[in-house]
Amino acid sequence: MAGQHILIVEFDRNPDSRFFLCRSCSTHITLSQEVVFEHKPTGAIIMKKAENVMIDHFTPWRRANRTTMAAVHCVRCFTGLGNFFVAVENPSDVFQQGFFLLSLRKLMYWNGSQVVDPMET
Numbered sequence: 001m002a003g004q005h006i007l008i009v010e011f012d013r014n015p016d017s018r019f020f021l022c023r024s025c026s027t028h029i030t031l032s033q034e035v036v037f038e039h040k041p042t043g044a045i046i047m048k049k050a051e052n053v054m055i056d057h058f059t060p061w062r063r064a065n066r067t068t069m070a071a072v073h074c075v076r077c078f079t080g081l082g083n084f085f086v087a088v089e090n091p092s093d094v095f096q097q098g099f100f101l102l103s104l105r106k107l108m109y110w111n112g113s114q115v116v117d118p119m120e121t
């Protein structure tokens, strides 16, 4: 978004912190403590909260399994990172309105000492 000032949230990169970053531009996306579900084989990760992302209002919302989802992009590089749950008909601990379903393939991970590929750890 040229010409717009975007406030980028940054997490502390230290031995005690664990968080995910955009794989393309390293913008910080979410702390590990926000993650409620992770499935390595498919690269699916569900989190309560994500920073530095924008919900795509131009792409039509998708409906699947009684869930309505909007596409989510990194605010800095605009890479598609996954989806945002706009509405969930039968909420559970993992599926709730306002949660994010992102792809580990689009993310990197700060493990307390270095940035690693979350698909390989």
Ligand SMILES: [Zn+2]
Pocket (backbone or CB within 6 Å): 022, 023, 024, 025, 026, 027, 074, 075, 076, 077, 078, 079
């Ligand atoms: Zn990015």
